[in-house]
Amino acid sequence: MWDYSDKVKEYFFNPKNAGVLEAANAVGEVGAISCGDALKLMMSIDPDTDTITAAKFQTFGCGSAIASSSALTELITGKTLEDALRITNQDIADFLGGLPPEKMHCSVMGYEALQAAIANYRGEEWADDHEEGALVCKCFGVDEGMIERAVRVNKLTTVEQVTNYTKAGGGCLTCFETIEEVLARVNATMVGESLIAAEEAYKAGSTDKYALKIKTRAKTAVPEPAVVSGQMDRTLPPAAVQSPRPEAPAGRQMTTLKRIRLIETAIDGMRSTLRADGGDCELIDVDGDHVYVKLSGACTGCQLASVTINGMRQKLVEATGLALRVLPVS
Amino acid sequence: MRPVYLDNNATTRVDPDVVQAMLPFFTDHFGNPSSIHAFGASVGAAVKTARRQLQALIGAEFDHEVVFTSGGTESDNAAILSALEVMPDRTEIVTSAVEHPAVLSLCADLEKRRGITVHRIPVDRHGRLDLEAYRAALSSRVAIVSIMWANNETGTIFPVAELAELAKEAGALFHTDAVQAVGKLPIDLRSTAIDMLSLSGHKLHAPKGIGALYVKRGVRFRSQIKGGHQERARRAGTENTPGIVGLGKAAELAMKFMDDENTRVKTLRDRLEKGLLQAIPNAFVTGDPRERLPNTANIAFEYIEGEGMLLLLNREGIACSSGSACTSGSLEPSHVLRAMDIPYTAAHGAIRFSFSRDNCEDDVDRVLEVMPGIVEKLRELSPFWAGVGEAPKTFNPVYA
Numbered sequence: 001m002w003d004y005s006d007k008v009k010e011y012f013f014n015p016k017n018a019g020v021l022e023a024a025n026a027v028g029e030v031g032a033i034s035c036g037d038a039l040k041l042m043m044s045i046d047p048d049t050d051t052i053t054a055a056k057f058q059t060f061g062c063g064s065a066i067a068s069s070s071a072l073t074e075l076i077t078g079k080t081l082e083d084a085l086r087i088t089n090q091d092i093a094d095f096l097g098g099l100p101p102e103k104m105h106c107s108v109m110g111y112e113a114l115q116a117a118i119a120n121y122r123g124e125e126w127a128d129d130h131e132e133g134a135l136v137c138k139c140f141g142v143d144e145g146m147i148e149r150a151v152r153v154n155k156l157t158t159v160e161q162v163t164n165y166t167k168a169g170g171g172c173l174t175c176f177e178t179i180e181e182v183l184a185r186v187n188a189t190m191v192g193e194s195l196i197a198a199e200e201a202y203k204a205g206s207t208d209k210y211a212l213k214i215k216t217r218a219k220t221a222v223p224e225p226a227v228v229s230g231q232m233d234r235t236l237p238p239a240a241v242q243s244p245r246p247e248a249p250a251g252r253q254m255t256t257l258k259r260i261r262l263i264e265t266a267i268d269g270m271r272s273t274l275r276a277d278g279g280d281c282e283l284i285d286v287d288g289d290h291v292y293v294k295l296s297g298a299c300t301g302c303q304l305a306s307v308t309i310n311g312m313r314q315k316l317v318e319a320t321g322l323a324l325r326v327l328p329v330s
Numbered sequence: 331m332r333p334v335y336l337d338n339n340a341t342t343r344v345d346p347d348v349v350q351a352m353l354p355f356f357t358d359h360f361g362n363p364s365s366i367h368a369f370g371a372s373v374g375a376a377v378k379t380a381r382r383q384l385q386a387l388i389g390a391e392f393d394h395e396v397v398f399t400s401g402g403t404e405s406d407n408a409a410i411l412s413a414l415e416v417m418p419d420r421t422e423i424v425t426s427a428v429e430h431p432a433v434l435s436l437c438a439d440l441e442k443r444r445g446i447t448v449h450r451i452p453v454d455r456h457g458r459l460d461l462e463a464y465r466a467a468l469s470s471r472v473a474i475v476s477i478m479w480a481n482n483e484t485g486t487i488f489p490v491a492e493l494a495e496l497a498k499e500a501g502a503l504f505h506t507d508a509v510q511a512v513g514k515l516p517i518d519l520r521s522t523a524i525d526m527l528s529l530s531g532h533k534l535h536a537p538k539g540i541g542a543l544y545v546k547r548g549v550r551f552r553s554q555i556k557g558g559h560q561e562r563a564r565r566a567g568t569e570n571t572p573g574i575v576g577l578g579k580a581a582e583l584a585m586k587f588m589d590d591e592n593t594r595v596k597t598l599r600d601r602l603e604k605g606l607l608q609a610i611p612n613a614f615v616t617g618d619p620r621e622r623l624p625n626t627a628n629i630a631f632e633y634i635e636g637e638g639m640l641l642l643l644n645r646e647g648i649a650c651s652s653g654s655a656c657t658s659g660s661l662e663p664s665h666v667l668r669a670m671d672i673p674y675t676a677a678h679g680a681i682r683f684s685f686s687r688d689n690c691e692d693d694v695d696r697v698l699e700v701m702p703g704i705v706e707k708l709r710e711l712s713p714f715w716a717g718v719g720e721a722p723k724t725f726n727p728v729y730a
């Protein structure tokens with residue numbers, strides 16, 4: 001079971017402000033049943049003072065989604081719209097004494113619902129603001145703008161974190177490269193603004209997509225049609241993924257000597273790049289599809305050793321067409 | 331109040347008789363069964379007894395067809411990897427879309443790293459295997475078929491004896507993950523074409539970390555664990571003798587309780603299902619209504635999410651599990667429910683209650699007492715719930 005804080009449990013077991021607010025003049029709906037969580041935020045706003053006088057919610061989702069929604073209503077009641085707009089998803093998580101990393105998207109959902117409700121009150125089309133970027137994750141309907149925001153506000157620097165906060169990439173993972181791009185781009189700007197250190201910034205290509213999630217895909221899931229109207233159709237069925245398979249049959253018939261030569265040549269090719277970074281590597285052994293290498297110089301003890309190894313594996317697989325694993329030896 | 335444990339497909343309580351049988355093998359009979367001296371000999375004899383007890387439970391023709399392992403996962407891995415090794419000119423695997431990760435993750439890995447082609451046979455809305463797709467996938471390129479006997483989430487039973495015959499015609503080996511079937515269904519391997527079968531101790535009131543792989547006599551087998559000659563060189567490593575003795579005892583007890591499982595336990599399960607469906611609208615049982623394990627009930631409650639139900643049940647001292655995404659840390663509902671095309675409106679709200687001989691009428695009463703209130707509470711919180719017999723509320727997300 002999740003390691004929920006006492007506050008999360010309290011707000012789940014006895015949620016405050018649950019139910020329908022009849023007098024609502026601002027409503028924000030986000031999420032969808034197919035995604036596993038959805039939130040309807042209802043607020044009553046005093047038009048003279050622009051103050052939120054009451055807020056209620058209805059949520060479909062896990063314990064932390066319900067707790068986050070309830071926490072949101074507590075946080076915003078009594079606030080002016082201006083102050084409410086300054087609330088971030090981190091404020092919601094903090095209010096609850098923290099959320100497990102995999103559950104941070106629940107707080108993001110609260111943030112989004114608030115933005116949507118205020119836009120609704122003001123008669124604005126918040127969706128427009130949201131469509132500033134293209135849809136990135138089709139499984140969960142996450143667009144570029146949402147990823148950018150989550151990365152900025154929460155100082156995210158890995159693809160896994162992006163998934164935990166926004167759900168993007170939590171399904172079929174076909175959007176993996178796009179997430180990488182957005183993350184790397186936003187991180188680079190953040191480095192420029194001294195929001196994060198240069199070493200922390202994400203570099204595209206540094207994550208092994210498959211190590212991230214070995215997903216077994218039986219068949220394409222079709223989200224339930226027509227349970228939700230409106231923009232539901234944006235939640236497209238995840239595209240069936242075919243795990244790319246290196247041309248193994250050719251490799252399988254290759255003689256051991258040929259294989260080793262190929263691997264040697266490929267590794268030699270990589271050494272110049274490594275040397276440029278003050279490091280080096282040496283081929284130690286090849287056993288079946290396991291390639292043992294020894295990293296030296298700046299590569300050893302480097303935090304990025306695993307990244308280097310993953311990069312090497314990718315290049316090796318590309319260069320040889322063999323399904324290889326690279327393992328470091330010391 | 332006495333806690334109610336209804337998560338027996340996840341694991342079972344070790345039977346006190348099993349514990350008693352095991353205890354001497356930690357202290358008095360601690361010898362290594364490979365040793366020549368008296369310390370070893372008595373233990374060797376006990377291992378043999380356990381092998382025979384297991385042989386009896388699964389109806390194997392010979393006791394040496396039973397290879398002790400560390401559990402279901404190891405047995406599944408051993409069977410599939412061995413088959414690929416003994417049939418090097420065959421590079422395909424046939425399995426189902428609803429297998430346990432012990433099989434599916436391995437297959438995904440083999441697909442990715444070794445260029446093996448994996449056929450994942452789909453199932454219909456009731457979780458029944460698509461036999462036509464199965465026949466079509468069989469060919470002389472298939473090294474092994476691995477199809478589970480019974481599904482851990484829904485309890486759906488696959489016709490493995492027939493499937494094994496078809497695999498045999500194609501010259502492929504047939505393995506079945508029977509982790510959820512052994513001890514719950516009568517099994518007589520001798521009369522089938524099944525080549526290999528996995529079972530796990532902790533699903534039948536033996537400890538965790540002990541299991542077995544049945545390998546039919548004559549089936550070629552390559553051990554994945556290299557080392558000593560234990561288990562006729564099919565599984566190296568000094569035997570987990572207390573575990574083996576415990577598993578043997580558990581097998582003996584499982585035979586004794588087989589009737590109970592299929593009569594009394596089944597009645598409990600049926601009463602729970604009926605009671606819940608009567609008291610709670612917009613709920614349905616998933617899985618094959620006819621071919622189903624006697625102990626498993628998987629019920630989907632529409633418009634609510636599973637984790638909330640589990641948390642509220644847990645507060646009432648009731649333990650069960652859910653196929654919902656939230657509880658597993660993944661973002662999507664269980665691959666089994668998705669393969670069955672259970673609508674998302676319900677897949678997120680599927681709860682599994684799994685019984686064993688340890689359960690009684692009171693347990694059913696307790697669930698029936700609290701569950702309607704729990705579902706109602708969560709439905710009141712749900713923006714989709716519009717009331718009994720009503721279409722779900724419209725929901726206009728600014729983004730989905």
Ligand SMILES: Cc1ncc(COP(=O)(O)O)c(C=O)c1O
Binds near residue numbers: 339478539
């Ligand atoms: C169908 C099935 N196969 C395999 C396993 C794995 O068994 P073990 O936990 O003994 O490794 C389980 C249980 O977790 C199971 O339900």
